């Protein structure tokens with residue numbers, strides 16, 4: 692785990708040059724490194740669809756006599772443009788998240804509402820593919836936080852579950868709570884994630900199979916957004932999976948204390 696970062700500089704002492712090696716283990720250094728990686732990744736991710744769009748635009752002109760070709764190129768350009776806007780939107784969401792202090796604007800939120808709106812946002816896709824979104828578990832469990840962001844997080848988990856599962860399968864969405872901890876669990880019967888990739892799925896731009904998820908339009912940002920949202924709410928997220936059987940993602944958040952001091956014997 693431990694690593695050493697060497698800051699290498701050439702300094703001039705009179706007519707001589709000396710090499711200065713300084714060990715830099717500060718948080719600032721690591722932050723800067725993360726930021727550089729992120730920007731390198733973003734540039735790469737943006738260059739791919741932009742490059743495709745330019746190539747297709749160049750290919751359109753010589754193909755102008757062939758309507759089938761023109762239609763095909765135009766359709767591909769549309770697909771790449773959608774991908775580009777999806778990546779851009781998610782990058783903006785992610786950077787906004789990193790700059791937000793959730794606790795400053797936190798409100799008491801009933802998880803039933805989050806679950807209902809996340810399910811609502813996915814039911815058209817689920818219905819079209821004859822998939823069931825089965826909601827269960829505790830009612831009226833509350834957390835402190837930002838409703839839109841928590842909905843976004845759950846929405847990302849549900850849309851992944853849909854994306855990586857076969858038609859007709861079932862997705863479970865459950866709310867549990869125990870001793871001040873709230874759990875939001877999303878379970879699918881999908882393709883699963885290989886054990887060696889599981890720890891990496893929350894990294895930005897990570898995809899289990901680049902080609903496979905590119906076909907299904909993934910950006911590799913969804914789960915890193917979920918992780919940021921959950922961490923900003925003082926919680927954590929874990930994943931379990933079995934290839935060919937399915938995956939389970941569990942968000943854990945601190946439970947909000949009861950609005951009115953609960954009287955003894957109040958069982959709610």
Ligand code: ADP
Pocket residue numbers: 851852855879881882883884892893897898899900904908909910911912913914915938
């Ligand atoms: P993407 O936009 O590619 O879905 P995510 O960050 O949401 O990006 O997920 C990262 C990768 O983790 C995905 O590309 C996919 O390979 C894998 N993954 C995420 N959720 C699931 C799931 N429910 N079942 C199987 N694989 C998943």
